[in-house]
Amino acid sequence: MAWKFPVQPINSSAVLDIEPINQNFLSVVSESAGYLNEHNFRNTPNLVVQRRATSLGVDGVSPPKLPEDIGFRLFYSRKAGGSDPFSRTGEGWENFAANDFYAIKAKPGFSLTATFRGGKVWICGSFNLHTHGKGRRIWPDGGVVDGAFVDSDAASDKGFGFNCALEVDGAIVNESLVGSGDPTNENYLEGTPNKNTTPSPDEISFFKRGGGGVNGSNTPVVVDAVIDLTPGPHTIRIAIMDIRASNGDTNATKTYVSTSELFALEMVR
Amino acid sequence: MSYDYLKDGTKFSAEEINDRTEAAAESVNSLDSNALAFGALRHEHLPQLIGPSGFAEGGFTKFVSNKHLPFDGNSFAQAAYEGKRYLPVNVTYPTPISFEDRDIDAFIVLFNANVRSFQEFKDGSYYALNPESNQKNEDFLSVRFTIRVDVEWDDSPFGPGSNLSLELPHTVRAVSPGFTFFGIDNAGAGTVNRKPGSSFWNDTMSFRDAAIRTIIRPKDIVQHVYGDTEDLSLISKIRVRGFGVVVEPKVIHSGPNQVMTGTAGVFVTKSNLTVIPVQAKLVSVGE
Numbered sequence: 001m002a003w004k005f006p007v008q009p010i011n012s013s014a015v016l017d018i019e020p021i022n023q024n025f026l027s028v029v030s031e032s033a034g035y036l037n038e039h040n041f042r043n044t045p046n047l048v049v050q051r052r053a054t055s056l057g058v059d060g061v062s063p064p065k066l067p068e069d070i071g072f073r074l075f076y077s078r079k080a081g082g083s084d085p086f087s088r089t090g091e092g093w094e095n096f097a098a099n100d101f102y103a104i105k106a107k108p109g110f111s112l113t114a115t116f117r118g119g120k121v122w123i124c125g126s127f128n129l130h131t132h133g134k135g136r137r138i139w140p141d142g143g144v145v146d147g148a149f150v151d152s153d154a155a156s157d158k159g160f161g162f163n164c165a166l167e168v169d170g171a172i173v174n175e176s177l178v179g180s181g182d183p184t185n186e187n188y189l190e191g192t193p194n195k196n197t198t199p200s201p202d203e204i205s206f207f208k209r210g211g212g213g214v215n216g217s218n219t220p221v222v223v224d225a226v227i228d229l230t231p232g233p234h235t236i237r238i239a240i241m242d243i244r245a246s247n248g249d250t251n252a253t254k255t256y257v258s259t260s261e262l263f264a265l266e267m268v269r
Numbered sequence: 270m271s272y273d274y275l276k277d278g279t280k281f282s283a284e285e286i287n288d289r290t291e292a293a294a295e296s297v298n299s300l301d302s303n304a305l306a307f308g309a310l311r312h313e314h315l316p317q318l319i320g321p322s323g324f325a326e327g328g329f330t331k332f333v334s335n336k337h338l339p340f341d342g343n344s345f346a347q348a349a350y351e352g353k354r355y356l357p358v359n360v361t362y363p364t365p366i367s368f369e370d371r372d373i374d375a376f377i378v379l380f381n382a383n384v385r386s387f388q389e390f391k392d393g394s395y396y397a398l399n400p401e402s403n404q405k406n407e408d409f410l411s412v413r414f415t416i417r418v419d420v421e422w423d424d425s426p427f428g429p430g431s432n433l434s435l436e437l438p439h440t441v442r443a444v445s446p447g448f449t450f451f452g453i454d455n456a457g458a459g460t461v462n463r464k465p466g467s468s469f470w471n472d473t474m475s476f477r478d479a480a481i482r483t484i485i486r487p488k489d490i491v492q493h494v495y496g497d498t499e500d501l502s503l504i505s506k507i508r509v510r511g512f513g514v515v516v517e518p519k520v521i522h523s524g525p526n527q528v529m530t531g532t533a534g535v536f537v538t539k540s541n542l543t544v545i546p547v548q549a550k551l552v553s554v555g556e
Contacts, residue, residue, distance in 0.1 A: 018275040021286065025272055025293055072549035074375055076484050079555060082438030086413050086521055108555025126482035128442045132408040136522045218411045220442035222480040259441055263484050265377070265549065 075264040077112040083258040085218060090134030093256040098159070098246040102239035104167055109260035111237045118231035120267045123166055123176075124224035125238040127260035131158045132217045134256070159246035161213035162255070164221050167239040168229075176225040179213025179243070213243055229266070236264055351390035351534040355417070356382070356514040358542040365421060365508035366546065373487070373509075374551045378416050378440070380481040380514055382540035387412070387446045387475060387518065391531030398529065406446050412518040412535045414479055416440035419510040422494060435493045436515055440483045446475045486551060512544050 083092035094110070096103050105111060109127070166176040214221055223238065242255060272289070279285060348357065358380075366373060387410055388395040398406060421432040487504040495503050518533035 018277075018279070018281075022275055025289055072547055073552065074484070074547065074549040075552045075554060076375070076486070077554040078439055078484075082441055084438065085411070085441055085443035086519060088521055112554050114552060114554070124482050126442070126480070136409060216445050216447035216477070217407045218443045218445035219447075219477075220414075220444055220479050220481060222482050224482065258443075259439060261439065261483055263482075265547070 071268060073117070073266040073268055075112055075114045075266070076261075077263065078109040078261045079107070083260075085128045085130070085258040087258070088136055090130075090256055090258075093130065093134065093258050094260070096240050096242065096255040096257065098242045098255065100242065100245040102163075102165065102167065102172060102241045104237040104239050106237075109262060110257075111235065112262050112264060113233060113235045114264065115233045116229045116231060116264075116266055117268055118229060120226060121229045122224065122226050122265040123168070123173075123236050123263070124222065124265075125164075125166055125176075125260070125262045126220070126222050127238060128258045129162060129164070129214060129219045129221050129240070130217065130256040130258060131162075131215075131254075133254065158215055158217070160243040161215035163213045163241040163243055164223050165239045165241075166223050166225055167237045168227065169234055172239060173225045173227060175227075176223045178221060178223055213241075236262065238262055348538075349388070349395055349534060349536050350516050351395075351518060351532050353515060353517045356414075356516050356537065356540055356542075358540050359511055359513045360542055360544045361419075361511035362509065365510045367508045373546045374549050375487075375547055376485040376509075376512070377545040377547060378481065378483045378485060378512060379543040379545075380414065380416065380479075380483075380541065382414065382479045382514075382516075383538045384412060384444055384475055384477045384479060385536040385538045388534035388536060389529045389531045390534035391529075395534050395536075396531070408445070409522040410518070410520050410529075410533055411443045411445040412479075412516060412533075413441055413443045414481060415515040415517070416481065416483055416485070417513040417515050418485060418490060419513065420490060420494065421508050421510055423506040432510060433494070434513070435490060437483075437485060437489055437493060439489070440481060440485070442479060442481050444477045444479045447477045486553070488553075512542065514540070514542060 079092070081092075087093070094105060094107065096105075161179060163177060163179040165178070166173045238260065240255070240257070246255075272293070275281075275285070275289075350356075387398060387406065389398055390396075415436045415438075418435040418437065419432060420435060487507075488501055490507055490509070491501055491503050492498060494507060516535065516537065518535040520529060520533050
């Protein structure tokens with residue numbers, strides 16, 4: 001135990017009395033009833049959470065050994081390496097179709113299944129949302145380059161916007177939601193639909209439609225929540241909704257996610 | 270939890286004392302969830318995420334948060350960047366954190382910044398994006414933020430005591446001007462601007478938020494320093510000196526440059542970097 005026990009050690013030369021013996025036991029009784037605090041725990045530099053053993057095995061390498069008094073468990077999902085948001089070709093990006101409902105992916109960085117002990121868990125997803133063509137091709141002035149039309153990836157209409165959230169065991173965690181999808185509650189602008197109808201794209205229309213939820217070509221999104229999880233296996237996923245399915249224009253700019261991370265920090269009780 | 274008091278007249282024998290010792294131990298070990306719910310072993314008994322009490326502000330380096338520039342929508346307090354630069358937010362450990370004793374399992378990094386506007390950097394000055402030049406911004410102009418880890422290690426090619434800033438690719442996020450929903454009554458710029466992705470006016474409206482939450486494991490650092498190795502014991506040679514953020518505005522496109530003639534610039538107002546080293550049972554999924 002972390003506190004001093006016994007409080008009053010009884011030396012062989014001590015005069016026997018029942019009071020110090022009672023005190024020794026009462027220290028255990030009272031402290032287990034709620035009188036321990038942070039001062040009862042050892043503290044050393046550079047640590048946030050204390051524990052007895054190391055995370056790695058005694059050989060210093062994997063597999064990790066779980067100490068009995070571990071304070072936290074951190075579950076982490078991401079694809080090996082990274083997917084650069086600056087990539088011209090969109091290498092390694094994940095495509096999300098224009099669906100007017102929450103879409104998920106059972107892939108690293110988007111999904112995490114683990115067995116939890118139950119209790120408070122901070123779950124967090126952090127990813128980069130793209131709504132532009134992978135090629136990042138520009139429609140040239142005049143529309144002709146070397147005698148041929150160039151397929152422009154630039155899209156004037158990004159759709160309504162996106163709702164992003166965390167999904168736990170198939171249910172959206174409401175407090176993690178970013179965006180609302182409510183035109184009366186968002187900076188949403190209704191206007192003439194504008195399509196990227198190559199090889200002769202329309203000129204951009206003023207008062208375009210868009211501005212709801214998460215909106216823009218490149219957007220770093222964070223969704224998180226602190227929830228109570230029951231003991232047992234749970235699946236946590238990042239969920240993305242293309243509100244109104246890109247305003248019904250499925251040929252509009254595609255949606256991609258480049259870097260994506262998902263983690264769950266469980267406080268072990 | 271009950272305790273049978275020793276009273277006057279209680280037979281004072283080893284058995285009486287041993288009985289009470291065993292009863293106390295058994296009571297502690299058999300505390301059930303109901304007892305916990307009613308206050309036994311409360312939250313004060315659990316390890317703390319945000320450090321111990323009793324430390325003066327600034328004197329405690331386990332949980333470090335750093336910010337620069339106040340955020341005020343009407344203020345021009347901002348920092349301008351072009352090319353690849355370090356943001357003035359840093360987490361620095363007075364004593365580098367050593368992995369040798371395996372005390373740290375991961376760093377949780379939280380970063381937020383507000384990108385006030387995008388600019389064109391030309392001839393040493395920043396210029397507002399010019400709508401008369403048919404500049405196409407939204408899909409091609411963005412700024413990239415990368416978490417930087419400052420380390421030092423024993424047996425690097427540069428010798429003991431050298432240091433290196435690691436820019437970890439999985440921490441990268443990018444944000445664009447966000448003119449997607451921009452609309453104006455008077456399209457004064459004329460039809461020359463009416464092209465996909467064009468800006469309609471000078472960028473005074475972006476105010477885009479950039480947010481990163483990322484996990485940095487010893488494995489990430491080892492493999493960045495020593496290459497693709499599974500020998501995680503190499504972490505014993507590495508110490509973390511701190512963290513920072515790299516900012517890099519850039520124009521990315523294929524074909525002729527029609528976005529700007531200079532280089533991309535960006536104004537950043539408030540930014541905040543927080544790093545939490547944690548001890549935890551780390552389970553990586555998907556690798």
